[in-house]
Amino acid sequence: MTALLSPARPLIRAAAVLLSCAATVPAGLAAAPAAAAPTGPAVYRVAPGASVQAALDAAAPGDVVELAAGRYPGSVTLSTDRVTLRGQGVATVLVPDPADRSACARAGDGVCVTGSSDPQGAPVHTVSGVVVEALAVAGFPRNGVGAAVTDRLTVRGVAAHDNGLQGISVEMSTRTALTDNEARDNGQAGIFVANWYDRKGGALETLGTEVSENRLTGNRIGLQLRRVRGLTVAANLASGNCGGVFVVGDDGVPRAGALTVRDNVVRANNRYCPPNPRLDFVQGTGILLTGTEDVTVAGNQVSDHTGASPMSGGIVLYPSVVGVPNARATVTGNALRDNRPADLADRDPRGTGNTFTGNVCGASEPAGHC
Numbered sequence: 001m002t003a004l005l006s007p008a009r010p011l012i013r014a015a016a017v018l019l020s021c022a023a024t025v026p027a028g029l030a031a032a033p034a035a036a037a038p039t040g041p042a043v044y045r046v047a048p049g050a051s052v053q054a055a056l057d058a059a060a061p062g063d064v065v066e067l068a069a070g071r072y073p074g075s076v077t078l079s080t081d082r083v084t085l086r087g088q089g090v091a092t093v094l095v096p097d098p099a100d101r102s103a104c105a106r107a108g109d110g111v112c113v114t115g116s117s118d119p120q121g122a123p124v125h126t127v128s129g130v131v132v133e134a135l136a137v138a139g140f141p142r143n144g145v146g147a148a149v150t151d152r153l154t155v156r157g158v159a160a161h162d163n164g165l166q167g168i169s170v171e172m173s174t175r176t177a178l179t180d181n182e183a184r185d186n187g188q189a190g191i192f193v194a195n196w197y198d199r200k201g202g203a204l205e206t207l208g209t210e211v212s213e214n215r216l217t218g219n220r221i222g223l224q225l226r227r228v229r230g231l232t233v234a235a236n237l238a239s240g241n242c243g244g245v246f247v248v249g250d251d252g253v254p255r256a257g258a259l260t261v262r263d264n265v266v267r268a269n270n271r272y273c274p275p276n277p278r279l280d281f282v283q284g285t286g287i288l289l290t291g292t293e294d295v296t297v298a299g300n301q302v303s304d305h306t307g308a309s310p311m312s313g314g315i316v317l318y319p320s321v322v323g324v325p326n327a328r329a330t331v332t333g334n335a336l337r338d339n340r341p342a343d344l345a346d347r348d349p350r351g352t353g354n355t356f357t358g359n360v361c362g363a364s365e366p367a368g369h370c
Helices: 017-020 052-058 103-107
Strands: 041-047 066-068 070-074 074-080 084-086 092-095 109-114 123-125 132-140 145-148 154-161 168-171 177-179 180-186 188-193 204-212 215-217 221-226 228-234 237-239 242-247 256-262 266-269 284-290 292-298 301-303 312-320 330-331 335-337 344-346 353-356
Touching: 041 052, 052 066, 052 074, 052 221, 074 103, 092 266, 109 132, 145 154, 154 168, 180 188, 188 204, 188 228, 215 221, 221 228, 221 237, 221 256, 237 242, 242 256, 242 266, 242 292, 284 292, 284 301, 301 312
Parallel strands: 041 066, 066 084, 070 092, 074 109, 084 132, 092 132, 109 145, 132 154, 145 168, 154 177, 154 180, 168 188, 177 204, 180 215, 188 221, 204 228, 215 237, 221 242, 228 256, 237 266, 242 284, 256 292, 266 301, 284 312, 292 330, 301 335, 312 344, 330 353
Antiparallel strands: none
C-alpha cells in the first residue's frame, strides 16, 4: 500500500520518536508525533496515492509537507500559518480530480491559500507565512494557485500551466513574494495580483510585494497588476503572450500605482486575444499603464511587438476603461526596439505629470519621447 510517512523530526529527538518517523501509516493518514516528544517543526512526506490534504491538516506552524515526484489528483488547501508545501520540481504535479468536492476544487483552483473576509471584502482572518514551492499545478478550471487574504506568502519554483483563469492569483494580500515561477498557457494572466478579482474599490497597499524572476509565456496577459500599490516587479521575462505587463487602475481611491516595474525583458507579446466586456482586443502590447499614478517604468528591455489594438506598442500609457488618466508616470532608461506602431506611446491625452527621459528607442507617439 502506498503510504504517507510520519513526520521526520530533528535528530536530537528521543529514540522512540525517531522510530516513529521511520514507520508508515495507511494512505491518507498523517502520523501524530509521540505524546512525549518535544514540540517543533516536522516534515510530513507524502507519496502518490496518499492524501496531501491529510498531511496539511496535520501540519502545525513551521512544519513542511513534502511531496515525492508523481501525480496528485485533487485540490489542496493551506489554512495554517507558516506551513510549507514543497514538491520535487516539475516532477511533482497537482491535477484536477473530478470526484473532489472540497471547497478549493469547487472554486476551480489547484492550491488554495485562503484567509477570510467579510461580505464587503475586508479581511477578517489572514493566513501568514505560507510557502508553496517546487511543484506544478496544471489543468484546473480557474487558478493553478489561488491565494486570498494572506500575509508574507511565498510562491517560488512553481510551474502553473494550462489553467482556465490565472496561473498564480494573489488577491487582498500583503508582503507577497512571487519568484522564479513559470506561468504558461493560462486563460487569463500568468501571474495576477489584485485587491479582488471580481470587485471594484480602492487599490490595496501591498506593503512591499515582490514579483521577480518569473517566466510568463502563452497567457492572455503575462503579468497583471490590478488595483494595487506599493510593490516591485523586477527581472521577469514576459514573451509570447497577447500582452506583457499590465498595470491597471480605475476611479477607486486610493489609486492604483506607487509601484516600480524595472529590469524586465518584455518581448514579442503578439498573440491575438479577443475583446471582453471591459477591454478591447489585446495584441502586441509590451508594458501598459492605464488609470495609474506614480508608477516608475525603468531599465526594461521591450522589443518586437506588433499589433493594431489601441493598446499596441512597446510601453503604452492609455486611459482606463472608465476614463481615468495616468498621473505622474516616470518612464526612464528603457531600451526599446522594433515595436509597432511605436516604441513609446502616450495615448492618454488627459494624463498629467507623465515624463519620458533617457529611453533608447526609434519612434514615439507623440514624437520627441525617444
